[in-house]
Amino acid sequence: MIIRNYLFREIGKPMAAMLAICIALFAGYSAADFLSDAVNGLLSTNTIMELVALKVLIGLEVLVPVSLYLSIVLAFGTLYGNSEFTALHALRVTPPMIMRTVLTLGACVALTVAVLSLVVRPWAYHRLHELSQEAELSLDVDAMQAGTFYIVRHGARVIYLAERRGPGSPARDVFVQVRHADYTQIIHAQLAYPLMDAGAGRHADVDVRLKNAHVYNIARKSGMHDQVLNVREVTEDPSSHDTEPLGYSSVAASTWRIARSHAPADVAEIQWRLSTAMTTLLLAMLAVPLGRGKPRQNRYGKLGTAILIFFVYYLLYTSARTWVQHGMVGTVPGIWWAPAMLAVVTLVVARDFIPHPRTWLPARIRATPGTGAS
Structure with missing residues (x-):
């Protein structure tokens, strides 16, 4: 319990800092898109703040997994560099035990990402479309x-x-x-x-x-x-327009609605929402061997490799989604081939850290001798 909490703390500290930095950068980038409209009087300050907040909510399903992934690489690089893992191994803390700890943390984060992807993100997109339409219907004529x-x-x-x-x-x-x-x-x-x-x-x-x-x-x-x-x-009245109802959008539709649809755009969207949690867990597992290093080694040694792997995977991941949206790839394999490829890479790279299935059983059951007749 002490070792598990210690690892949680060592991973959580850089994750919180990295997530905060990513949110700040993403919010600044999103706000830049609306600054010209604010200067010209097309958007008020309150509207811009709400639009940026909605953009951040939409981006959290990507920012949270990558923050966890890179934080594990950084934290483990530091622990290996300070010879702390050498001391843990002397205390009979095996690599599979470390992986189980990471899986526990990764499962909690993956559950959060699933909620963000299945519930929060569609609502944020719907509200974003509503707010954009409302902003277009109002003008600050005195600021023109x-x-x-x-x-x-x-x-x-x-x-x-x-x-x-x-x-x-x-x-x-x-x-x-x-x-x-x-x-x-x-x-x-x-x-x-x-x-x-x-x-x-x-x-x-x-x-x-x-x-x-x-x-x-x-x-x-x-x-x-x-x-x-x-x-x-x-x-x-510069703000008077012939208003039209919001059109249908897959990203703003509820999960229950697109789950029953067979349209390519809806299929790509539901598969994306269901696969984000899986991607989070796989990235957490992959980060464990990527963070492995030697004593007194620079903790940033494999950070570049980890970032490169993530960008290559995310490019394939988003490309698979686009191909399904445009009907270039069918429902099967859909976008699932990208997470499947990541799973294969993770299993190969992290094979020394993956616990044996027999170790998942309680110790009392493992120690019970067989009852078959001799």
Whole structure:
């Protein structure tokens, strides 16, 4: 028990640090994708924070296994370098006993990854899609700057300001394009200013008053006529759109739903979710022999090899998923050949650490002599 807790602690400390670093890097990388929209007023700070948090939840199913994998390599490299494993072997702590300890920890982490993959990740994707749609339907018009094209809903609405001094000031030479089902409307106004509500927050939806505007309604269907209007004043809501329901996405669908589907994308997704826990456990087992070294050896000696093995496996793993999604590979073998290949490599490399099946039985049963007649 003491030795097991000691190994847990030696693995857990670098794992916590490595996972924190990976989350910070991943969050920073995800936030960079939204910074331009934040500067241009398309996204609020609270929306960006929630989007980044959802991105991190989605990435945890990969960040957690790789953190455990590399932490075992680092921890065992340190223990071998400090001759601590030599002392453990003198205390009759065999390699299979060490592997059983790692398997216990790996099984707990694999269970966590399974929950993340089967439950948390689909919910995070669904919420991410909802939030992205909500963000596209709201604009902070007071933060708009001159010389920038504001494209919303994949071109359903485009806004351009030729001149503006700053927030709170009117804009000049404003162009607005709105795409409707039957026609496309283009508005050119000499002057535009937001109708701010004193009781509303800064990011609240506000209307825009356009003065001396030319409105062009260009028909998109046969049988309709184009129209040209000159208006002295017109009020527009930049946040108004013809909303559409969220489309179906395999990554955002519930596990129960895609488990009953035979579509290639759903098959690839359910196999991915079911295989992440297996991948976590196999990587933990593979890390044990990769962390083996000699006394007074640099503990980072095999870290490069471990990282290379992970990247090669993850490339094959994600490629297998893509092939199944596009129907290039059938349901069988699906993506299972990639974890199977990892299992074969793990069994070969870690053969000295894998306990014999007979040792899995309780000691009392192993010591009981046979009762067969002689």
